[in-house]
Amino acid sequence: MSAADPTLVREAARRRTFAIISHPDAGKTTLTEKLLLYAGAVGEAGSVTARKGRKSATSDWMEVEQRRGISVTSTVLRFEYDDVVFNLLDTPGHKDFSEDTLRVLAAVDAAVILIDAARGVEPQTEQLFRVARARGIPLMAFVNKYDRPGMEPLEIVDHLTEQLELPLVPLTWPVGIPGDFRGVIDRRDESFHRFTRVTGGSAAALEEVVDVENEGSDPAWATAREELELIDVDGAEFDEDAFLGGEQIPLLFGSAAWNFGIGQLLNTLRDIAPSARPRATEDGELRPVDQPFAALAFKVQANMDPRHRDRVAFIRICSGRFERGMRVTNARTDRTLALSFAHEVFGQDRVVLDEAFPGDVLGVIIGGDVRVGDTLYLGAPVQFPPIPTLTPESFVTVSNRDVNRHKQFRRGLEQLDQEGVVHVLRREHSQDPVPVLAGVGPMQFEVAVERLRTEFGADVRTEMLPWQAARRTDAEGAAKVLADPGHTDVFVRADGTQLAVFPNRFILDRFAQRNPSVRLERLIGAD
Numbered sequence: 001m002s003a004a005d006p007t008l009v010r011e012a013a014r015r016r017t018f019a020i021i022s023h024p025d026a027g028k029t030t031l032t033e034k035l036l037l038y039a040g041a042v043g044e045a046g047s048v049t050a051r052k053g054r055k056s057a058t059s060d061w062m063e064v065e066q067r068r069g070i071s072v073t074s075t076v077l078r079f080e081y082d083d084v085v086f087n088l089l090d091t092p093g094h095k096d097f098s099e100d101t102l103r104v105l106a107a108v109d110a111a112v113i114l115i116d117a118a119r120g121v122e123p124q125t126e127q128l129f130r131v132a133r134a135r136g137i138p139l140m141a142f143v144n145k146y147d148r149p150g151m152e153p154l155e156i157v158d159h160l161t162e163q164l165e166l167p168l169v170p171l172t173w174p175v176g177i178p179g180d181f182r183g184v185i186d187r188r189d190e191s192f193h194r195f196t197r198v199t200g201g202s203a204a205a206l207e208e209v210v211d212v213e214n215e216g217s218d219p220a221w222a223t224a225r226e227e228l229e230l231i232d233v234d235g236a237e238f239d240e241d242a243f244l245g246g247e248q249i250p251l252l253f254g255s256a257a258w259n260f261g262i263g264q265l266l267n268t269l270r271d272i273a274p275s276a277r278p279r280a281t282e283d284g285e286l287r288p289v290d291q292p293f294a295a296l297a298f299k300v301q302a303n304m305d306p307r308h309r310d311r312v313a314f315i316r317i318c319s320g321r322f323e324r325g326m327r328v329t330n331a332r333t334d335r336t337l338a339l340s341f342a343h344e345v346f347g348q349d350r351v352v353l354d355e356a357f358p359g360d361v362l363g364v365i366i367g368g369d370v371r372v373g374d375t376l377y378l379g380a381p382v383q384f385p386p387i388p389t390l391t392p393e394s395f396v397t398v399s400n401r402d403v404n405r406h407k408q409f410r411r412g413l414e415q416l417d418q419e420g421v422v423h424v425l426r427r428e429h430s431q432d433p434v435p436v437l438a439g440v441g442p443m444q445f446e447v448a449v450e451r452l453r454t455e456f457g458a459d460v461r462t463e464m465l466p467w468q469a470a471r472r473t474d475a476e477g478a479a480k481v482l483a484d485p486g487h488t489d490v491f492v493r494a495d496g497t498q499l500a501v502f503p504n505r506f507i508l509d510r511f512a513q514r515n516p517s518v519r520l521e522r523l524i525g526a527d
């Protein structure tokens with residue numbers, strides 16, 4: 001492939017790869033469905049949830065997901081709209097699975113922050129926002145549930161500006177108060193969009209573009225115009241560079257349930273969300289999209305389909321053209337592997353893909369060793385920086401109850417560790433054979449136990465350990481921590497990271513004060 005492959009450059013330019021980040025219940029599932037509906041990818045909203053209901057083909061551990069009514073696994077949705085190819089990466093809503101979201105954020109080019117109009121910025125939204133911001137991802141915000149009583153528009157702008165500490169630029173402005181939502185003014189072309197509720201919201205809302213001159217006598221439109229004048233006085237203008245640099249957040253209003261404002265969000269993503277851009281490599285260079293194939297594996301998942309017992313790596317193409325059957329090298333192992341069966345994943349359904357371009361996210365079935373964070377490339381070696389991990393806050397021991405299944409137990413743990421379901425820790429300074437699992441929250445352990453049982457036939461018992469705070473340290477630090485009379489310990493992750501663990505933040509701080517020279521680094525999300 002030559003560097004001047006015009007098809008590749010054109011295809012990369014029409015990719016929009018993004019995620020929606022939100023607190024549970026803000027309406028992410030509903031919004032996702034409505035985006036698909038408006039893009040014409042599904043005929044009727046509800047089909048994605050209907051797919052969710054068709055669980056027979058998914059493995060048992062997803063029962064955790066069903067039982068809890070939460071989304072544990074991320075799904076990639078790919079759809080075309082107006083000559084743009086969208087890759088929408090779903091993110092789990094529950095806090096205990098935040099590390100999955102972190103990985104997804106390593107694979108996207110933009111993110112939509114979804115806010116409930118009544119609740120504003122909630123803890124999970126804020127945490128994910130901080131992570132996205134640290135990565136410099138361009139962000140836009142969608143204020144949802146405007147059909148219900150909530151904060152008034154100016155109040156929301158103030159609230160978001162205060163919480164997110166970034167300038168917000170309303171691109172649309174709601175007409176009517178929350179609970180009595182009539183439509184939006186699109187500030188970009190001064191058009192008034194009047195919405196009419198469609199029962200059930202399964203079809204696109206009746207949307208009427210009203211002439212400015214003919215707005216009629218509805219006082220709600222007059223109020224909206226007055227509010228907009230205040231916004232104009234504030235000088236909040238959209239600035240593409242500031243948005244692309246993650247320094248300004250365009251804001252839109254709507255109601256996913258009633259299909260209000262969805263078309264505008266979709267068009268905005270089409271118009272301003274960035275296409276695949278040059279990506280920084282480990283050595284600090286920026287790799288242009290028209291370089292030979294290179295992709296980042298940001299998620300690995302085994303046994304998605306018990307009938308196939310396969311392992312799928314979700315890869316984000318950063319440069320070059322993907323062709324089915326190509327042999328690539330894994331930068332970590334230096335081994336080659338064939339990307340034979342590439343799938344685009346739509347909910348639980350898979351469609352085989354023959355070629356894909358920068359920005360695309362696809363599932364490849366792999367036989368060999370591919371882990372989260374691996375770089376797969378063609379040609380000269382290249383490696384993308386590791387995906388950051390969250391500071392673990394929960395720890396358990398995990399022991400095997402059936403000695404005859406020891407091998408399966410070990411294999412299962414290794415698999416879960418490679419997928420990043422939990423981090424499996426070992427003690428470097430002790431012979432204690434009982435592995436320790438570390439995670440952000442207890443639900444991760446629940447998934448691990450369930451998967452060990454259903455996929456590996458290993459009956460395991462977990463026991464909570466007393467640590468709640470952890471820091472990365474080095475060999476010297478580890479020795480100091482181990483010599484400390486407090487109830488501290490040191491563990492090693494599979495990637496070699498040494499983790500010093502402490503019963504609580506207070507004891508950690510006290511230790512740090514007494515040992516100022518010891519290296520104690522926060523990972524992302526540390527308290």
Ligand code: G4P
Nearest residue numbers: 024025026027028029030144145146147148255256257258
């Ligand atoms: P999530 O994926 O972010 O967790 O949220 P989800 O879409 O499941 O939405 C959570 C609840 O909020 C759902 O109600 C959904 O219908 C509702 N919702 C989403 N968008 C809007 C909106 O624009 N306006 C209003 N009024 N409600 C909205 P539920 O009662 O939990 O479920 P359901 O019975 O409606 O499916």
